[in-house]
Amino acid sequence: MELAVALGLIVFKVAFLIAILLLLPLPLTWVERKVAGHMQQRMGPMRVGWHGLLQPVADGIKLLTKEDHIPAEADRFLFKLAPILALAPPFVVFVAVPFGESISVLGTEITLYVSNMNVALLFVFAVIGIEVYGVIFGGWAANSKYAVLGSLRTCAQMISYEIPMGFAVIGVVMLAQSMSLLDIVRAQADVWNVVYQPVGFFVFFVAGLAEAQRIPFDLAEAEGDLGAGFHTEYSGIRFAFFMVSEYAIVLLVSVLVVILFFGGWNGVLVPLPPLLWFVLKVAFFVYLFIWFRFTFPRYRYDQLMAIGWKVLLPLSMANIIITGVLLGAVGAP
Amino acid sequence: MSRAKDRVGTWIGWGFFADLANGLALTFGYMFSRPVTMQYPDQEKWLPYPRYRGHHFLKRDEEGEIKCVACELCARICPCDCIEVVPYEDENGKRHPAKFEIDTARCLFCGLCEDACPADAIALGQQYEFSSFSSRDLVIGRDDLLAKPGKAATGGGVVAARLDTKKDVRVETKETQGYNWWRNIRRT
Ligand code: SF4
Ligand code: SF4
Numbered sequence: 001m002e003l004a005v006a007l008g009l010i011v012f013k014v015a016f017l018i019a020i021l022l023l024l025p026l027p028l029t030w031v032e033r034k035v036a037g038h039m040q041q042r043m044g045p046m047r048v049g050w051h052g053l054l055q056p057v058a059d060g061i062k063l064l065t066k067e068d069h070i071p072a073e074a075d076r077f078l079f080k081l082a083p084i085l086a087l088a089p090p091f092v093v094f095v096a097v098p099f100g101e102s103i104s105v106l107g108t109e110i111t112l113y114v115s116n117m118n119v120a121l122l123f124v125f126a127v128i129g130i131e132v133y134g135v136i137f138g139g140w141a142a143n144s145k146y147a148v149l150g151s152l153r154t155c156a157q158m159i160s161y162e163i164p165m166g167f168a169v170i171g172v173v174m175l176a177q178s179m180s181l182l183d184i185v186r187a188q189a190d191v192w193n194v195v196y197q198p199v200g201f202f203v204f205f206v207a208g209l210a211e212a213q214r215i216p217f218d219l220a221e222a223e224g225d226l227g228a229g230f231h232t233e234y235s236g237i238r239f240a241f242f243m244v245s246e247y248a249i250v251l252l253v254s255v256l257v258v259i260l261f262f263g264g265w266n267g268v269l270v271p272l273p274p275l276l277w278f279v280l281k282v283a284f285f286v287y288l289f290i291w292f293r294f295t296f297p298r299y300r301y302d303q304l305m306a307i308g309w310k311v312l313l314p315l316s317m318a319n320i321i322i323t324g325v326l327l328g329a330v331g332a333p
Numbered sequence: 334m335s336r337a338k339d340r341v342g343t344w345i346g347w348g349f350f351a352d353l354a355n356g357l358a359l360t361f362g363y364m365f366s367r368p369v370t371m372q373y374p375d376q377e378k379w380l381p382y383p384r385y386r387g388h389h390f391l392k393r394d395e396e397g398e399i400k401c402v403a404c405e406l407c408a409r410i411c412p413c414d415c416i417e418v419v420p421y422e423d424e425n426g427k428r429h430p431a432k433f434e435i436d437t438a439r440c441l442f443c444g445l446c447e448d449a450c451p452a453d454a455i456a457l458g459q460q461y462e463f464s465s466f467s468s469r470d471l472v473i474g475r476d477d478l479l480a481k482p483g484k485a486a487t488g489g490g491v492v493a494a495r496l497d498t499k500k501d502v503r504v505e506t507k508e509t510q511g512y513n514w515w516r517n518i519r520r521t
Contacts, residue, residue, distance in 0.1 A: 035364065037368070038364045038365075038368065039363050041367075041368050041369045042369070042370050046372070046375075047375075292357075295356045295357050296353070
């Protein structure tokens with residue numbers, strides 16, 4: 001009986017998580033287009049529903065009913081595999097991500113995470129690394145120059161930026177003495193990590209922008225010079241898979257930034273429910289992503305590589321050394 | 334000296350991403366500024382200036398007689414060859430058009446017909462919504478041209494309007510003078 005309840009709870013949580021992740025891109029695209037519109041003194045979508053609120057639904061229906069086109073010369077197996085490879089990892093990662101301690105419903109304590117792994121951080125980085133295969137296969141299988149160029153760029157970019165990203169969180173791990181995301185948040189109950197690790201936060205956030213392939217690092221799908229990059233040849237529902245995956249990664253990076261550096265669900269000053277604090281913080285970072293997108297131009301490819309290897313990597317290494325020395329000399333805060 | 338100081342200041346600013354912050358502040362400010370979008374055709378419509386060359390219309394004289402004397406000068410000067418005039422002579426020996434057709438699908442709204450007319454009989458007005466499912470519908474005959482409204486006295490503003498798809502694909506409005514859109518969008 002105990003086991004059945006526990007299993008049922010896990011299945012329910014996973015289903016709930018998947019539903020949320022699949023549905024969240026709908027409001028996010030609307031918000032993105034609205035913010036884009038108003039930043040450019042336009043109004044964004046206005047015609048479908050109140051202030052265009054139903055526009056994402058209309059777009060979804062359009063994508064679902066569109067012809068699913070596969071280019072004649074494409075590698076059909078890889079072409080079909082790629083969108084799934086791009087979509088699955090961001091969903092899998094959320095298994096290891098906690099959203100809060102627990103809430104009690106009808107007298108039962110329900111934890112707000114699917115699993116509390118002691119190597120959650122490693123798991124996150126390992127799984128998110130797989131996502132790059134979707135992009136590479138997608139670009140390669142389409143047999144199009146734009147797509148191949150886009151996926152080659154992505155390959156180089158993802159690999160270059162995963163290294164500083166991984167180094168940037170080592171300082172956090174040192175402070176919390178744990179790789180479990182839950183323990184990391186608990187360790188920030190009094191002071192958020194961003195106070196001790198500003199450089200780590202900076203490196204992580206910039207590398208996160210690059211991981212999510214958002215402006216100013218969206219070279220993989222640079223509309224101006226590559227058509228649409230690796231998903232140039234995709235249409236219909238497969239294109240939607242790539243879009244959902246992109247938004248899931250934006251969400252993931254925001255969630256990770258909040259958990260690792262901004263105290264997760266720990267609030268300051270205003271006593272709000274922890275879950276609300278968490279959602280508010282994540283929403284802020286998602287907004288920041290959109291805000292950046294419509295403010296900054298795109299970096300050139302060599303600049304992108306230079307930033308990754310010559311700025312972020314040394315910064316993150318220096319951050320580890322200084323954190324270590326300070327921890328040794330002053331002791332844990 | 335002060336230039337060197339400025340330069341040092343700039344470098345320090347770059348160190349703290351002052352340029353990026355400036356850009357973000359600018360876009361954030363724009364986000365809360367008034368959109369320049371003219372909500373045509375749902376709520377608003379641009380009413381052109383009186384000098385605008387839109388729809389053609391034929392005029393009548395004081396007796397209510399059609400002014401056109403069917404001299405065909407407008408048909409001659411028209412660069413698109415879209416006016417067709419067939420004259421006839423009435424009981425008083427006056428020439429009038431039996432048939433006067435303008436193919437507005439071909440017209441480029443240059444206004445040369447208005448300039449060429451010796452009898453001041455044809456002119457171009459304010460309407461500009463000519464959408465239609467068939468280009469045959471855009472050929473307008475004499476009686477329709479006579480029934481069209483004449484030159485507008487006002488214009489050059491954005492007015493409240495509603496799209497009316499039942500009668501005709503045309504954005505209807507009752508106002509004659511709207512707000513000045515150009516002044517409205519200017520950021521100071
Ligand atoms: S406006 Fe120009 S093109 Fe149109 S009917 Fe008159 S002369 Fe011809
Ligand atoms: S509209 Fe004017 S130019 Fe044209 S036929 Fe009549 S009188 Fe002549």
